[in-house]
Amino acid sequence: MTSELKPVKEGIFEVGPPPRLRGAICPECNQKFFPRPMVCPHCLGELQDVYLSTEGKVYTYAILRVKPPYKLPRPYAVGWVHLEADGIKIHTLFDPEKLSDLDFGRQVTLRVGAIGVDNNGDSCLRYYFTPQVGGEQ
Amino acid sequence: MRQVDIIGADMTAFGPQIETPLVELGARAAIGAIKNAGIKPSQINIGFFANMQAGNITGEFTVGQNILWEAGVNRIPVFNVENACTSGASAFNLAWTSIISGMYDVAIVVGAEKLVVPNLGLLQAGATELNVLEGGVVITNFASRANLHMDTFGTTKEQLAMVAVKNRQHAGMNPLAQFRKPITVEEVLNAPMMADPLTKLSCCPNADGGAAVVLCAAELSNRFTSKPIHVKASVLVSGIYDQLPDLFKFEEDLRAGSMAYEMAGLGPEDLHVVECHDAFTICEIMHYEGLGLCPVGEGGRLVESGATSLGGKIPVNPTGGLLSKGHPLGATAVAQIVEGVRQLRGEAGDRQVEGAKVYLAECMGAEKFGDAKTCTIIILQN
Numbered sequence: 001m002t003s004e005l006k007p008v009k010e011g012i013f014e015v016g017p018p019p020r021l022r023g024a025i026c027p028e029c030n031q032k033f034f035p036r037p038m039v040c041p042h043c044l045g046e047l048q049d050v051y052l053s054t055e056g057k058v059y060t061y062a063i064l065r066v067k068p069p070y071k072l073p074r075p076y077a078v079g080w081v082h083l084e085a086d087g088i089k090i091h092t093l094f095d096p097e098k099l100s101d102l103d104f105g106r107q108v109t110l111r112v113g114a115i116g117v118d119n120n121g122d123s124c125l126r127y128y129f130t131p132q133v134g135g136e137q
Numbered sequence: 138m139r140q141v142d143i144i145g146a147d148m149t150a151f152g153p154q155i156e157t158p159l160v161e162l163g164a165r166a167a168i169g170a171i172k173n174a175g176i177k178p179s180q181i182n183i184g185f186f187a188n189m190q191a192g193n194i195t196g197e198f199t200v201g202q203n204i205l206w207e208a209g210v211n212r213i214p215v216f217n218v219e220n221a222c223t224s225g226a227s228a229f230n231l232a233w234t235s236i237i238s239g240m241y242d243v244a245i246v247v248g249a250e251k252l253v254v255p256n257l258g259l260l261q262a263g264a265t266e267l268n269v270l271e272g273g274v275v276i277t278n279f280a281s282r283a284n285l286h287m288d289t290f291g292t293t294k295e296q297l298a299m300v301a302v303k304n305r306q307h308a309g310m311n312p313l314a315q316f317r318k319p320i321t322v323e324e325v326l327n328a329p330m331m332a333d334p335l336t337k338l339s340c341c342p343n344a345d346g347g348a349a350v351v352l353c354a355a356e357l358s359n360r361f362t363s364k365p366i367h368v369k370a371s372v373l374v375s376g377i378y379d380q381l382p383d384l385f386k387f388e389e390d391l392r393a394g395s396m397a398y399e400m401a402g403l404g405p406e407d408l409h410v411v412e413c414h415d416a417f418t419i420c421e422i423m424h425y426e427g428l429g430l431c432p433v434g435e436g437g438r439l440v441e442s443g444a445t446s447l448g449g450k451i452p453v454n455p456t457g458g459l460l461s462k463g464h465p466l467g468a469t470a471v472a473q474i475v476e477g478v479r480q481l482r483g484e485a486g487d488r489q490v491e492g493a494k495v496y497l498a499e500c501m502g503a504e505k506f507g508d509a510k511t512c513t514i515i516i517l518q519n
Contacts, residue, residue, distance in 0.1 A: 008270045008271070009265075009267060009270055012267065032380075033380065034380070035267050041378070059285070059384070060281045060282070060284055060285035060288075060384055061281060061284065062276075062277040062278075062280030062281040062283075062284060062332045062333065063280075063332060063333050064272075064274065064276070064277050064280075064331070064332045065329075065330045065331060065332060065333070066329075066331050066332075068272070069269075069272065069274060070270070070272065072272050076272060078271065078272045078273050078277050078281070079277075079281050080281065080382075080384065080507065087381070088380040088381060089380060089381055089382060089507065090380070091267070091268040091271060091273055091506075091507070092271060093271050093272045104284075104285070104288050116272075118270070119264050119265075119270075126270075126271060126272075127271070
């Protein structure tokens, strides 16, 4: 079933397996971006497609307790993951089944799954990061 | 550079005003500010109107012309300005620029918003932005910062709550504030949890309201008033968006602040009273740090010390701030300027900071890649 659902936004990830986020790199500035801008915002040069690393560390997070947007689970967690290998921090959903495992610096792994609905109200796929339980702090 | 004064200021009460149309909210403030300035509407050369959500909520546009017509102002250039929570300060920055450039002598800035709308829901940045699609809402953005600030610097939930308690106590001295009944730290902590650690009383309420100021070239202002308020600095910056944000500090405050202090020839130690964008309790603590009222990381301890309460070393948000006065987006940053005028004229009533001579207003709005999209700082002196 999952494979029939569309991503919440086209072009930002590949479902896989393995799931991968589609970023971009400027070969001149050696800087990565997510999501992909039109051109490099530093030099206005052409960008190359690049897959971002599928592992990172929780930079910070928040748990929303009130009625969620997009029929997301209640509660759910969002926040920021530091993709150290790529040199960027990205905003993300976290695994709604593992809120209690979230912590600063916790290793997390990329997943793609059916969570909530899109702007048209249709069920859709979203990317999220799940904590590696017992993972390095 | 040409100097600019504020010669008139007025605002409506903030809070639910369901029966009052947007145009009336803005026009009441505009009429009040024009009368307060002792000026004729025909002596105004250019007008700016700040609003954020009317296009979304009621489908209105070019509202500024309607408001200014009600206040007797027509024919002149009128601009409608949207820049999130800083819309009002952004409009002010344009008005100030139009006068220092020598192009115009007298400008009016009006901000108004109607935000008390049934079933409005949580405010989101925009339905096509990726962080919104991935579940980011305004409050999770600031709850994430609060959690990181607590983890990094040892800021406590109680210190966060003290911001709400202080601003409510201040609001009790402001007849125009939305919420004036005192609250306690325990009440803030035990209020319904929105996004940990922010409870309902840690968040500013939606409000309706309007505010307006009249600016004038300094060499002309004594024709109209004996109490001109001097604009020492007006700065607006946007974000860097390098995708490596440090979410425990407001980089935009630090950058805009140093520009504003340099422009004014003043520093944080010269300030007597401050209003800042306390949309959530954590914001005020981080603005203390961004504006140099204390080092980065010390904001929680600063509020706990009482330094930012009325009667303290540097009172912050004597009006009650967004947290208790309310946050009618487009009016918010203009109302901060109105408070500056009242404090520096000695007209702030029970919340007057004795002998206030230097006032700073900070506002911040929207977010992209963890950076604020807009940050404004205005420094006024009497």
